[in-house]
Amino acid sequence: MSLPTQQAGSATNRIRGVAGRPGRRARRNAILGQQPLGLLFSAPYVVYILAVLAFPLGYAVYISFHSYFFTAPGVAVDRPFVGFDNYVTILTDPAVLQSFANIGVFLIINVPLTVVLSLVLANALNRVSRLKTFFRVSYYVPYVTASVAVIGVWLFLFQQGGLVNSLLGPLAPNPSWLTNSWLAMPTVALYVTWKQLGFFILLYLASLQNIPEELYESSAIDGANKWSQFWNITVPGVRPASVLVTLLATITGANLFTEPYLLTGGGGPDGASTSPVFLMYQKGILQGHPDVAAALGVVLVIGVLLIALIQKRLVGGKEE
Amino acid sequence: MLNETTPSGATEQAAVPTLAKGRRSQTEKRRSLGIGSFLLLALGAFVFLFPFYYMFIGSLQTSPDTSVAGAFPKPGNLTGSNYANINGSINLLTGLVNSGIFTGGVILCTVVFGLLVGYALAQMHFRGRGVVFGMMLLVQMIPFQLLLIPLYIMIVRNYGLADNYVGIILPFAINSTAVFVFRQYFMQLPSTLFEAARIDGASELRILWQIAIPLVRPAIVTAILLTFIGPWNEFLWPFLVTKEASMQPLAVSLANYISNIAATAANPFGAILAGACVLAAPAVILFIFFQRQFISSDFGSSVKG
Numbered sequence: 360m361s362l363p364t365q366q367a368g369s370a371t372n373r374i375r376g377v378a379g380r381p382g383r384r385a386r387r388n389a390i391l392g393q394q395p396l397g398l399l400f401s402a403p404y405v406v407y408i409l410a411v412l413a414f415p416l417g418y419a420v421y422i423s424f425h426s427y428f429f430t431a432p433g434v435a436v437d438r439p440f441v442g443f444d445n446y447v448t449i450l451t452d453p454a455v456l457q458s459f460a461n462i463g464v465f466l467i468i469n470v471p472l473t474v475v476l477s478l479v480l481a482n483a484l485n486r487v488s489r490l491k492t493f494f495r496v497s498y499y500v501p502y503v504t505a506s507v508a509v510i511g512v513w514l515f516l517f518q519q520g521g522l523v524n525s526l527l528g529p530l531a532p533n534p535s536w537l538t539n540s541w542l543a544m545p546t547v548a549l550y551v552t553w554k555q556l557g558f559f560i561l562l563y564l565a566s567l568q569n570i571p572e573e574l575y576e577s578s579a580i581d582g583a584n585k586w587s588q589f590w591n592i593t594v595p596g597v598r599p600a601s602v603l604v605t606l607l608a609t610i611t612g613a614n615l616f617t618e619p620y621l622l623t624g625g626g627g628p629d630g631a632s633t634s635p636v637f638l639m640y641q642k643g644i645l646q647g648h649p650d651v652a653a654a655l656g657v658v659l660v661i662g663v664l665l666i667a668l669i670q671k672r673l674v675g676g677k678e679e
Numbered sequence: 680m681l682n683e684t685t686p687s688g689a690t691e692q693a694a695v696p697t698l699a700k701g702r703r704s705q706t707e708k709r710r711s712l713g714i715g716s717f718l719l720l721a722l723g724a725f726v727f728l729f730p731f732y733y734m735f736i737g738s739l740q741t742s743p744d745t746s747v748a749g750a751f752p753k754p755g756n757l758t759g760s761n762y763a764n765i766n767g768s769i770n771l772l773t774g775l776v777n778s779g780i781f782t783g784g785v786i787l788c789t790v791v792f793g794l795l796v797g798y799a800l801a802q803m804h805f806r807g808r809g810v811v812f813g814m815m816l817l818v819q820m821i822p823f824q825l826l827l828i829p830l831y832i833m834i835v836r837n838y839g840l841a842d843n844y845v846g847i848i849l850p851f852a853i854n855s856t857a858v859f860v861f862r863q864y865f866m867q868l869p870s871t872l873f874e875a876a877r878i879d880g881a882s883e884l885r886i887l888w889q890i891a892i893p894l895v896r897p898a899i900v901t902a903i904l905l906t907f908i909g910p911w912n913e914f915l916w917p918f919l920v921t922k923e924a925s926m927q928p929l930a931v932s933l934a935n936y937i938s939n940i941a942a943t944a945a946n947p948f949g950a951i952l953a954g955a956c957v958l959a960a961p962a963v964i965l966f967i968f969f970q971r972q973f974i975s976s977d978f979g980s981s982v983k984g
Contacts, residue, residue: 390806391805391806392803392804392805392806392808393803393804393805394799394803394804394805394883395805395806396799396803396805396883397799397800397803397804397805397808397883398799398805398806398807400795400796400798400799400803400883401795401796401799401800401805401807401808401811403792403795403796403853404792404793404795404796404811404815404853404858405796405811405814407792407852407853408814408815408818408853411830411849411850411852412818412821412826414829415826415829415830415833416821416825416826416829418829418832418833419825419826419828419829422828422829422832429832429836430836479719480719480720480723483716483717483719483720484720486716487716487717487720489717490720492970493724494720494723494724495970496966496967496970497723497724497727497728498723498724498727499966499973500727500728500731500963500966500967501727501730501731502908503908503912503962503963503965503966504731504912504959504962504963505911505912505914505930505958505959505962506912506914506930507912507914507930507931507933507934507937507955507958508734508930508933508954508955508956508958508959509730509731509734509955509959510937511734511933511937511948511951511952511954511955512730512731512733512734512737512952512955513730514937514948514951515733515734515737515743515745515948515951515952516730516733518745520745521745522733522745522746522747522749522750525745525746525747526747553726553727556727557727585713610822613822613824614822614823614824616914616915617914617915617934620934620938621934621937621938624938625938635824636824636827636915639824639827639828640827640915640919643827643828643831644828644831644919649828649831649832652827652828653828653829656824656825656827656828657825659822659824659825660822660824660825663822
């Protein structure tokens, strides 16, 4: 590459430009910027985004409005426009409606539990001096471990004769947690809360650093106790983080696939823990209806956006 | 970190409340932690760590013992045969190698292309920079479930990349969060440094390689850790694109074992837990070893404002 000479040229040019004699380089700078090479540096990333993320996004919407099926590569077939037919199919399917209700149950348990537990633990972790590193690492170990691996041990713990039921003795639910149609989804929600909590604790820890220490000091002088400090300084202080945590927890919930697939053996019992993404896999790939599955994906994303907007209003408070 | 004095220092200061130290002791009062909070943290640590301990103990049991006593190792009930059994059903080494290639490919693409675009976004002036930056932020909002079906059609059906490393890596190739981390670190370097190097006639690639990258080494470690979690633990996508056992990452082959084969094994849980230990160990060891590089300040930029 002849980059060195080129760059040296551009440097002298800039100096000349300052002196008031704009050359060809300077004119090029006006169009492409001072370091047009930046375009080249960004090119791989931009191409990647367009090809692997932006194009499929549009393609998903296209598929959802057409009658689409799998064909061998290169075979041209007619894929007629069918309007909202796929959406009607989705929204009148009781299994789909059940999966949305399941996600609703999941979010009602998972999101508040995640916000409260991660804030309380992050707040305590922020003030502890002994064993701080040990606590921090032990909290994020589940987050960095493969879900497939920890699901193995949860299956072992929560099976009919598992350790959890041994501890509970006569209080053990029958049928057991993951095969009980009332408890399957709450158990999945509990599992995901446990798995993801470490990440949210890290988010809150970062946010806690932004609260000025003086606020605690002056409120202590005014006689505020720890509880009122937590409620009146910490909670409002980490509000931006709370917005982010609720949003990310909701997105994680909407993406649920591995847990219903493995933990409850394919969304069992009797569909009590199916998730929309699991149905997308089942309908789109196993049963060969990608058009219906794409429509389900679009509906799911719109649903998540609506929930996120409502949450932002509720959690974000008055500042907007 | 923020807390330099020990709790004993705090009591000494409280005992001698001069004006200057009085302020300090107020801080210490809030900073010092009640026994209740400490117990809460300890309980939390137990809840988070116990399943991992139980995973390891369970993987060594000859016959699964689900009683409370079974949570403690018993000399008569210990065996390594579960590891041999799971290795007989799914080839652990092949799985680990495939997971490694998948994760390594993603990390390589993220570091190479991410450093380039991160540097360009932070320290170069070019037309369209704002568009690229906006794109990077927006991309992180795109939910993967929406891309699932079109990506499957494109990669598996149209390009025939099923059971191919390229097909597995492609949707994850460049982690936008890592790009964001790179940009943030490059932004913190003084731009005069780069102006001077340019006037001295250094090419942009040379500036990046010899000046910028050596200054942001911690960012590279952080970005590698952040990126590692995704592909090493990913299940759904490699599950969709790999049907041949010889191409499956360990997470996929272990999941197939759990859902299909385990029912026929003599001690299914022992084998599952042995496989789980092998899958979990690299991530757990990596994050314990590099825990300093994975701290809250790296997330700071995303929660400010």
